Amino acid sequence: MKVKLSVMVLGLCISPAALAKHKPMTMDCSQPMHAKMTFCKDLAAKEAKQKATEAAKEAKQKATEAAKKNTTVDHSKMDHSKMNHAPAPAKKATAAKVDHSKMDHSKMNHAPAPAKKATAAKVDHSKMDHSKMNHAPAPEMKIPVSDGALAENIPLPFPGAMHMEDDPTLYKLMIDSLEYQYTDSDIDSLALDAEAWVGKDLHKFWLKTDLESEDGKLEEAELQALYSRALDPYWDLQLGIRKDFEPVSREWAVVGFKGTAPYMFDVDAALFFGKGGQVGARLKTEYEMMLTQKTALAPSLGINMYSKDDLEAGIGSGLSDLDFSLRLKHEFKREFAPYIGVNWSKAFGGTADILEEEGEKTSDTQLLLGVEAWF
Amino acid sequence: MKYHSSDDRVVDPTRRQFVQGLTASAFMAGLAPSGLLAATATSHQPVLSGNTFDLTLGETVVNLTGKRRMATTINDSLPGPTLRMREGEEITIRVTNKMSVTSSIHWHGLILPANMDGVPGLSFAGIKPGETFTYQFKAVQSGTYWYHSHSGYQEQTGLYGSIVIESREADVVAYDRDYVVLLSDWSDEKPEQIYAKLKKLSHYYSTKERTLRDLAKEAASKGFKKAVDDREMWNQMRMSDRDISDVTGWTYTFLTNGKTPSEGWTGTFKPGEKIRLRFINAAAMTFFDIRIPGLKMQVVATDGQDIQPVSNIDEFRIGVAETYDVIVEPNAGAYTVFAQAIDRSGYARGTLTSNPAQQATIPTMDPMPILTHTDMGMSMGDMDGMDHSSMGGMNHDMASMDHGAMESSGGVQVKLGPQVDMVAMDPQVRLDDPGVGLRNNGRKVLTYADIKNRFPTIDNRPPSREIELHLTGNMSRYMWSFNGVKYADSKPIGLRFGERVRFTLINDTMMNHPVHLHGMWSELETGDNNFLPRKHTIVVQPGAKISYLVTADAKGQWAYHCHLIYHMDGMFRRVIVA
Numbered sequence: 001m002k003v004k005l006s007v008m009v010l011g012l013c014i015s016p017a018a019l020a021k022h023k024p025m026t027m028d029c030s031q032p033m034h035a036k037m038t039f040c041k042d043l044a045a046k047e048a049k050q051k052a053t054e055a056a057k058e059a060k061q062k063a064t065e066a067a068k069k070n071t072t073v074d075h076s077k078m079d080h081s082k083m084n085h086a087p088a089p090a091k092k093a094t095a096a097k098v099d100h101s102k103m104d105h106s107k108m109n110h111a112p113a114p115a116k117k118a119t120a121a122k123v124d125h126s127k128m129d130h131s132k133m134n135h136a137p138a139p140e141m142k143i144p145v146s147d148g149a150l151a152e153n154i155p156l157p158f159p160g161a162m163h164m165e166d167d168p169t170l171y172k173l174m175i176d177s178l179e180y181q182y183t184d185s186d187i188d189s190l191a192l193d194a195e196a197w198v199g200k201d202l203h204k205f206w207l208k209t210d211l212e213s214e215d216g217k218l219e220e221a222e223l224q225a226l227y228s229r230a231l232d233p234y235w236d237l238q239l240g241i242r243k244d245f246e247p248v249s250r251e252w253a254v255v256g257f258k259g260t261a262p263y264m265f266d267v268d269a270a271l272f273f274g275k276g277g278q279v280g281a282r283l284k285t286e287y288e289m290m291l292t293q294k295t296a297l298a299p300s301l302g303i304n305m306y307s308k309d310d311l312e313a314g315i316g317s318g319l320s321d322l323d324f325s326l327r328l329k330h331e332f333k334r335e336f337a338p339y340i341g342v343n344w345s346k347a348f349g350g351t352a353d354i355l356e357e358e359g360e361k362t363s364d365t366q367l368l369l370g371v372e373a374w375f
Numbered sequence: 376m377k378y379h380s381s382d383d384r385v386v387d388p389t390r391r392q393f394v395q396g397l398t399a400s401a402f403m404a405g406l407a408p409s410g411l412l413a414a415t416a417t418s419h420q421p422v423l424s425g426n427t428f429d430l431t432l433g434e435t436v437v438n439l440t441g442k443r444r445m446a447t448t449i450n451d452s453l454p455g456p457t458l459r460m461r462e463g464e465e466i467t468i469r470v471t472n473k474m475s476v477t478s479s480i481h482w483h484g485l486i487l488p489a490n491m492d493g494v495p496g497l498s499f500a501g502i503k504p505g506e507t508f509t510y511q512f513k514a515v516q517s518g519t520y521w522y523h524s525h526s527g528y529q530e531q532t533g534l535y536g537s538i539v540i541e542s543r544e545a546d547v548v549a550y551d552r553d554y555v556v557l558l559s560d561w562s563d564e565k566p567e568q569i570y571a572k573l574k575k576l577s578h579y580y581s582t583k584e585r586t587l588r589d590l591a592k593e594a595a596s597k598g599f600k601k602a603v604d605d606r607e608m609w610n611q612m613r614m615s616d617r618d619i620s621d622v623t624g625w626t627y628t629f630l631t632n633g634k635t636p637s638e639g640w641t642g643t644f645k646p647g648e649k650i651r652l653r654f655i656n657a658a659a660m661t662f663f664d665i666r667i668p669g670l671k672m673q674v675v676a677t678d679g680q681d682i683q684p685v686s687n688i689d690e691f692r693i694g695v696a697e698t699y700d701v702i703v704e705p706n707a708g709a710y711t712v713f714a715q716a717i718d719r720s721g722y723a724r725g726t727l728t729s730n731p732a733q734q735a736t737i738p739t740m741d742p743m744p745i746l747t748h749t750d751m752g753m754s755m756g757d758m759d760g761m762d763h764s765s766m767g768g769m770n771h772d773m774a775s776m777d778h779g780a781m782e783s784s785g786g787v788q789v790k791l792g793p794q795v796d797m798v799a800m801d802p803q804v805r806l807d808d809p810g811v812g813l814r815n816n817g818r819k820v821l822t823y824a825d826i827k828n829r830f831p832t833i834d835n836r837p838p839s840r841e842i843e844l845h846l847t848g849n850m851s852r853y854m855w856s857f858n859g860v861k862y863a864d865s866k867p868i869g870l871r872f873g874e875r876v877r878f879t880l881i882n883d884t885m886m887n888h889p890v891h892l893h894g895m896w897s898e899l900e901t902g903d904n905n906f907l908p909r910k911h912t913i914v915v916q917p918g919a920k921i922s923y924l925v926t927a928d929a930k931g932q933w934a935y936h937c938h939l940i941y942h943m944d945g946m947f948r949r950v951i952v953a
Contacts, residue, residue, distance in 0.1 A: 147858050148842035148868035148876075154951060157932055160477060160495040166861060166944030167854075168567075172575045201574070201854050202793055230793035233849050234613055260851065263610040290586040297587075334572075334579050374575070 171198040172374060177327075179370025181343065189214045189366075202230040206238060221245040224254055235259035242272055248313045250274055263287070279307040288329075296337075298327045309350050314358075316350015329372060341368035420555065420632055421456035426464040430455065430480065432502070432524075432534060433473040439635055440628055442563050446533040447474060447524070454633050454657065455522070455536030457555050462517040462543040468510040472502040480510070481525040482538065483696060483891070484679050484911040487512035489931025492893055494525045497932045497949065501526060517542035518679025519653040519698045521557070528566030531659040531940055535559065539653065540679070547829060548675045548684075550702060553651035554642045558693070558714050558723050560627040560658040561635075569622055570941050573853045578615065580623045582720050583743045585615065608748070612797065616746040618850060618885050619811065621941060622660045624721025629661065631714065631725040639734070640725035646707040650727065651675070653700050656693040659940040662717035662887055662914075664813060666690040667703060667710050667727065668738055674821055676700035678910040680896075681829035689818035692717070692810055694889035694914035696938040699821075703727070709735040717812060717887070719743045744812025746885055752799020752918030789845045789883065790859030796849040802881045802920040806901055810887065810916050823899060823914075823921075827906040832898065834926045835905075838877035841922075842868065846882045846890070846915055846937065846946060855937065855945035862947035868935065870927035870952045879922040882915040888942065889914050892950065894933040897923040912938060927952045 176193045183189075192211040197204040206228045212220040226240030236258045244250040256270030265285050272280035286300035304320040327341035343366045347355050352362040435448040449455025460466055472478045479501050481493035491512045495501035502508045517540045524534035537555045562569060572579045593602035609616055631640040644650050652672075656663060666672075666689055674685040677699050684702075693699055693714075703710075709728035716722060719740045726734050789798055807824035808814070848855040855861070870876060878897070880890060891912045898907035900922050907924065915921050930952050937946035 146840060146842050147844060148870075148948075149866040150869040150951065151866075153866045156496045156949075158496050158498070158500045160499075160501040166863060168571070170571050170574055201852055230852070233793055233796040234851065260613050262613060264613055290584050292586055292588075293582065293584060334576060 167200045169198065169200055172196065174374040175372060177368075177370050177372060179339075179341075179368045181366040181368055183364060183366050185361075187214050189219070197228065199228070204228040204236075206240070218246050220247060226254060226256065228258070231257075234261075238270070244313075250310075250313060252280065261285075274310075277308065278310060281305040294331045296329045296331070298329060298339075300325050300327070311354065314351065314354050316348075316353060318349040320349070320351040321345060321347045325368065327368065327370075335374050337372045339368070339370055339372060341370070342366070343368055420454075421450065421452045422459060423456045424459040426460060426466050428458055428466075428468045429471070430468060431471045431473055432478050432480075434475070437533075439561050439630070440563055444563050447478075447529045448533050449536055452536075452633075453533040454557050454559065454630075455534065457537045457539060458522070459539045459541070460514050461541045462514050464514050466510075466512055466514050469507050470502060470510065471507040472504055475504055477501040477503050477526055478524055478529060478534070479526045480522050480534070481893070482510070482512075482520065482522050484518075484520040484698070485512070485538070486515050486894070486896070486929070489894060489929065489933065492931075492933065494893065494934045497934055514540050516540060516679060517546075518676055518681070519555070519655060519700050520679050521655045521657055521696075521698065523657065525934070528570075528659075528940060530657075531560075531562070531566040531569075533561075535657040537653070537655050537657075547681050548651065548700070548702065549649060550651035551648040552644060553653060555632065555653045555655065556640070556642075556712060556725060557632050557655045557657050558661075558663050559630045559633075559656075560622075560661045560716075561630055562622075562626045562628070564626050566659075566940070569626065573621060573941060577621070577851050577853045578618070580621065580625045581615070581617065582623055582625050583617055583718070585617060608751075614796070614850065614885060617743065618746065619718035619744055620661065620716065620720065621850075621853075621886070621939075623718055624716060627661060627716075627721060629658075629663075629714070629716060629721050629723035631712070631723040634725070636722060636724050636737075640712075641731065641734075642712075642725065642727050643731055644705060644727060644729055646705070646729050648704070650703050650705070651700055652703065652712070653698065654693055655698045656695050658695050660695065662692060662694050662889075663714040663723065664690060664692050664717060664741075665699075665712070665714045666738075666818065667712050669708075669710050669735075670703045670705055670727075672701040672703055674699060674701050674825075677826060677908065678912060680909045682908055683827045683829055683906065685821060685825045687819055688821050690813065690816075691821035692813060692914075694887060694912060694938075696889050696891055696912040697910075697914065705729070709733040711735040711737050713738055715740045717744070719812070741812065741816065746811055746917065749803070749805070749808070750811050750885060750917040751797070752802045752881075752883065788858070789847055792859065793852060794849050794854045794856055794861065795847045795859045795883070796851065797883055797885070798845070798847070799881055799883045799918045799920075802883075802918055804921060805916055805919045806921070808916060808919070823901055826899065826901050826908045827903050828908045830906075832905055832907045834875055834924075836875045838875050838924055840874075841877040841879055843879045843881065844948075846880060846884055846888050848884045848942070848946070850885065853941075855942040857946055857948055861945035862936075862949075863945075865948055867932070867949040867951045870925070870950060872927055872930050872952055875924060875926045877922055877924050879920065880913070880915045881920045882917050885917045887914055887916055888946065889938040890936070891938045892925065892933065892935045894929040894931065894950075894952075895925050895927060897925055899923045 173196045174194060176195060178192050178194075179190070181189045181191055190213050192209070194209050196207045199205055204227075206224070206226040208224040208226070210220065210222050211218065222242060222244045224240060224242040226238040228236045228238045231237050238254065238256040238258055240254050242252040242254050244252070252272035252274045254270055254272055256268065258268045259266075261267050265287050268282075268284040270282050272282070274280065281304070283303045284300070286298055288296045288298045290296050302323045304322075306315050306317055306320050309315065309317050323343055323345035325341055325343035327339040329337040329339040331337040344364070345366075346352075346363040348362075355362050430449050431451075433448055433451060434445050435451050435453070436443050437446040437448075437453060438444070446453050458468075468480075470478075470480050477495065479493045479495045479499075482491075490498055491510050492498040493510070499508065520538040520540065522536055522538055523530045535557075537557050539553070539555065569580075578584065590602055590606070593605065596602075597605075628635050634640040642650075654665060671686070672688045672691070674682065674688055674691065676682055677697065679698060688701070691699060691701075705727060707729040709726055709730065711734075712725040712727060714723040719742065722737075722740060724737060728734065789795060791798070807822045809820035809822050813820045844857045845859070846857065847859045857865070877900075878892075882888060889912045896909040897911065897913050899910050899913060901908060910923070913921060913923055933950045933952065935948045935950045936943045939946075
């Protein structure tokens, strides 16, 4: 890499001689048939850039030859440290044309490499009608090598949709788990963890709910309504509100991240901001290990933390509770997978203290029988 | 010139009327009481010949899998009739739309005026329900082509057919008989449903995901640590090395001339005959690997254009929308024309037989291909063995690439973001690579490096500029684009009339993309500039780079896109030649 860089630097310094061999490019954009002036200019700029690229290549070759002959160049007066040599052959050619000894290289911005510079360097301006030129740089001219795109959009010549919309509004309803939870005590519970979204590729509206009932009585109930925006290929930022209905009514603002972590862990991590400065944090993650094409073993982990005690809600500050479960699923179809599983949960700190005071267990193991489904 | 058409009748293509071929594929809608496509063993394909054609687009109930489904059909046929015409003639095709939605027919690979190209919005306004659009153009070329709807997902549901244009001069390839072998993929699911499923769960149709058993097997063969280490990159990137096809045999039934694998298409011959097989991949999403066990193939044309014959070929891969013509000279007996889907989730098949009662055994499919680092655009020396010493650095690169834009080796900026999950680090030109699943399989497999034009390159000018496009996407979000910009957000590509341009395509995704430029030839740079093969559809292998030259000799607005139907809405550009 170092060798390559130094060759490029040599190229910058030696190339004027090499460039002199290149004839100026003649543009024939003055003809009336070239109705779309910007289009024409666009092309002209790009062709100039192409020429410049060739020139740069040639210069580079010359430089290499020169380097082989031990030609010495005085680099000591140049600040090469701030130059970005990686992109844009066109830019190299531009730089190659100028006298480097008089330039303060430290202030050069090499990154975007406007094609106009290349144009200026190479095009024979005497043959162009400058009065009609739009000198405002077209945005895509910043792209160092052509993707061929026109500066302006040109309307479709005919009505009529060409294709289906690539990004239709879709919805998905997910029952992540609907399960009976059997314990060794007499109290069995029924729990639902469900989500739904409606929207497009990058913007969605999400609903999430967690319900848990014991002996037919709703013990826990919460609902989240979130705006979800794709942040990167694998992660969505989710902002919105959460309302707890049971065991006590609470309102929260939600900031969450949902996505897939390396090693294919599904992650849903959120911060909840409640009244009086209460902050909650929740992490839910699941991994699906395929045993066969239809059967999967899925470990999952859930953690809740709070910044303050909330006795009414049965919450103590710090790490509140943790649950770890293992589910063995069988996909009868992609959308429908019954499972059996086991869940181990434990309360910690203040939360555990509250449970103990109420005479409840702080740790529990449950057998799960449920179904996962989506539509 | 006389030749045998596929229904074994002698047809004179110069006759000035069209001949209704035997519609014996039993599309008896309106006649048969059930209105079903019956499973028949006939090899008859509807064929229309001449210079004037009438096509009616309609909706017909078919039953290809045991379930009744509504298909879109042409003259009540799926595939539509084969159109046989003659080079040099003025062609008139009246297309009447009897469906309830707007439609269109695009003549794939035909060089014709832009307003006859059949792309709604670009060429014309489409054909509205009840309307007839008359296409008129001169057949300026000869060879094997095809046609299909360019509206919505109608191609997936059956609106496609083949075109054979007889050469005005004597054909440079001698043959006694020719058959069109049109491959396609049929689903009982509605295309909109398939697309929605892919968006909700991109690996929905994957039938061969990695399991614990695979890890156990790998651990047994190379040790647990190495097995785990080898998974590192894939796990870091949250990708599967088995992501070969988005839509698979889970939902698709693969058809040969409209026949399911259980029915099978049959072509007969007399021993000693030279048979020209005109393979057309009219599938919506499926690449096929084709071989005829017991027969060597001589490949004589691709995308309708004659090439320098490539002999002794055992197998070739046909990308979606490509065509290949091969010559076979079978001895008496029966041979299976075996077209396995690239992901080995199913196959299409036919039989060539000298005795209609005789069938050949059907080979078993090859193992499912597994993507390698080469397919990920990482040059790691050999294709299958991998050097993991540089792995850490690579993962770092991958992890750190999610900033605004990333510059590839070529200098084009790919707009990064949620829509792009990968940029090939070191894409290579891999013309001589037969592709994933065909490497070192013991058979002689055709590659792009073998393909040279039969005739010298016409336009010898060097390209005046290069247009570089990255084929980009996010598999898990199921989003597709060029340079990270989908069609809806893109500006047209401008070409100046008469200029010669190099297109360089870099595939930043894990799957093969067949890229089709309408209206002009794509002259694939396969090594000999004096004999550049002219193609209409170029397959870009995953992680690979490929280039071709285009002379912008056709004014107007043209479509340029990936021909996989569920990619094309995003992976699409408008090309304006002015």
